[in-house]
Amino acid sequence: MNYKIDELDRGIIKLLSNDGRMSFTELAARLNVTEKTIRLRYKSLLDKEILDVVGVVNPIALGLKAGAIIQLKVKSKSISTVIEKLRNLKLIRYITLTTGEYPILVQITVEDQDQITKVLHDINQMEEVTGVNTIVQLEVYKNTFDYLL
Template sequence: MDYEIDDLDRGIIKALSMDGRMAFKEIAGRLNVTEKTIRLRYKSLVENKILEVVGVVNPITLGLKSGAIIQIKVGPHSISKVIELLKKIKGVRYITLTSGEYPLLVQTTAPNQEEITETINKLNQIQEITHFNTIVQLQVYKNSFDYF
């Protein structure tokens, strides 16, 4: 990637991270540049895959009130296969490769604890998973998209 972001790009990203529907005119006013400048920069940020504006759903409003973070150990040479199997589990919303004792970490959301248990039962059926540690989320205090 050859595109390097500058302070203006950071300002645009910060504004949109607070309100993804903020008008270019308002962003321009906040950053003391023209609306055309914001429009062109926004287009470059999107084209260079630095910025993607999406609707973020509050899971609680959809009835998804329970969550868990699950650390996963897998057998030798099984990470890719396990990742593909995890992607197919409905409640799994986030999968990442990590360092340390547990090479995979997933986050799951569900309407209730029973469905978290169902997800855990699905993990138990994946033979390549050798061990996992489940951390039930009791309360979320911050969930930010502000990177600057």
């Protein structure tokens, strides 16, 4: 499913990336098209799974002030097993498969260092994990959802 977006689609996505609550009327005015056109394009972007509308949480406002990136080495042929176990750990918010020495990378955003330690203990209980490299985040300077250049 390879849908090519045009400039109007890009405009809608870019404006909604900056303000997800922008009305169809305002989108239409800013992009010089009718509101009906915006509604149809918006629905098409959703239907084609190019656009997903979600509320983005400010973790600091919720008291989540500590974060870490954790890289994992795993036993041969156990990547899928480890990923499934990681999915069940509530404090892990992001899991990705990477290249290199540590094929799995996870990210956590938690209340404090104690919760980072808890996640590390939980990971350490997984017999398939053979190595862990933890990078504690001290400060986040950019976190964007604008994927269009």
